[in-house]
Amino acid sequence: MPLALCCLSHSPLLDISTPKPDLLAEINLALSQARNFAAAFDPDVVVLFAPDHYNGFFYKLMPQFCIGYEASGIGDYGTEAGEFDVPRELAEGCAQSALDAGIDLAVSLKMEVDHGAVQPLEKVLGGLRAKPVVPIFVNSVAAPLGPIARARRLGEAIGEYLARRPERILLIGSGGLSHDAPVPTLASAPADVAERLITGNAMTSTQRQERTDRVIAAANDFAAGTDNLRPLNPVWDRALLDLLATGNLEAVDSWSNKWIEEQAGGSAHEVRTWVAAFAALAAAGGYEVTSQYYRAIPEFIAGFAVTTARPTGVSMKPIGDTTQAGEVN
Numbered sequence: 490m491p492l493a494l495c496c497l498s499h500s501p502l503l504d505i506s507t508p509k510p511d512l513l514a515e516i517n518l519a520l521s522q523a524r525n526f527a528a529a530f531d532p533d534v535v536v537l538f539a540p541d542h543y544n545g546f547f548y549k550l551m552p553q554f555c556i557g558y559e560a561s562g563i564g565d566y567g568t569e570a571g572e573f574d575v576p577r578e579l580a581e582g583c584a585q586s587a588l589d590a591g592i593d594l595a596v597s598l599k600m601e602v603d604h605g606a607v608q609p610l611e612k613v614l615g616g617l618r619a620k621p622v623v624p625i626f627v628n629s630v631a632a633p634l635g636p637i638a639r640a641r642r643l644g645e646a647i648g649e650y651l652a653r654r655p656e657r658i659l660l661i662g663s664g665g666l667s668h669d670a671p672v673p674t675l676a677s678a679p680a681d682v683a684e685r686l687i688t689g690n691a692m693t694s695t696q697r698q699e700r701t702d703r704v705i706a707a708a709n710d711f712a713a714g715t716d717n718l719r720p721l722n723p724v725w726d727r728a729l730l731d732l733l734a735t736g737n738l739e740a741v742d743s744w745s746n747k748w749i750e751e752q753a754g755g756s757a758h759e760v761r762t763w764v765a766a767f768a769a770l771a772a773a774g775g776y777e778v779t780s781q782y783y784r785a786i787p788e789f790i791a792g793f794a795v796t797t798a799r800p801t802g803v804s805m806k807p808i809g810d811t812t813q814a815g816e817v818n
């Protein structure tokens with residue numbers, strides 16, 4: 490049965506800041522195109538590639554990849570909290586297919602995920618339990634990171650398995666594109682923050698609020714040009730989107746993490762979720778991008794993109810408007 494794909498940037502600011510009306514209108518149009526695409530495809534299940542920002546994965550044990558057999562959203566930045574409906578057999582099959590391909594991923598029977606996983610489910614499907622979801626954590630934040638090529642191989646292995654399944658499966662990738670979000674790092678955090686990055690001790694509501702306030706302040710400063718976050722890179726973003734659209738996915742294998750960071754900022758590693766999702770789609774055959782939106786949005790601290798794609802030569806229900814919205818700014 491067919492696969493389809495929807496990849497999108499996430500940002501806590503998406504539901505917090507209010508961009509100018511014109512910009513808000515085009516963002517909402519792009520998100521509604523993605524929602525219509527998903528509704529028309531009418532998936533039985535979703536396979537979600539998402540990063541985490543020290544809300545579910547910590548340095549007491551930090552895998553590069555992890556499939557949740559059971560998972561719950563922690564509810565940061567106003568996203569929905571609660572249990573995922575994980576299709577267990579499919580999750581196990583994904584894990585086994587990755588392991589068989591030599592990708593030593595972890596599994597979790599108590600995985601916790603944050604806005605990086607839940608926001609796209611809310612935007613594209615309407616909530617975290619709208620569909621059964623297999624959540625796949627792709628480390629994009631916590632150094633050391635493996636090469637982006639491994640994320641491509643992970644997606645490929647899982648896609649080869651999914652292509653043989655009977656279900657209609659929507660692949661979602663969440664993150665990027667270029668951005669340098671104010672996420673703490675083990676190397677630079679003060680001792681109390683570093684301690685939490687290791688142990689994952691629950692944040693108090695005051696600490697949670699401080700984190701939200703810090704991200705809002707950083708976004709305001711960034712939009713005003715008074716922050717020292719690395720600038721967004723629309724040229725790099727556009728080149729990545731072109732590359733994904735043409736299917737030349739092996740090209741990413743030569744990208745070093747250092748180069749990605751220099752070009753596109755420390756949080757641009759989140760694009761490995763897009764690479765994994767596209768590699769999964771490619772493993773099932775040729776594909777075509779059916780809608781794409783891109784704009785560099787400093788108010789969100791994000792090179793912000795929404796892309797949908799489907800296999801070529803597979804008939805699906807009409808998917809509505811496929812016009813290209815937005816352009817590089």
Ligand SMILES: O=C(O)CCc1cccc(O)c1O
Binds near residue numbers: 499664671704789
């Ligand atoms: O809470 C955090 O640590 C980071 C939040 C955050 C901010 C901007 C863009 C993102 O992609 C993102 O995840």
Ligand SMILES: [Fe+2]
Binds near residue numbers: 499670
């Ligand atoms: Fe993020």
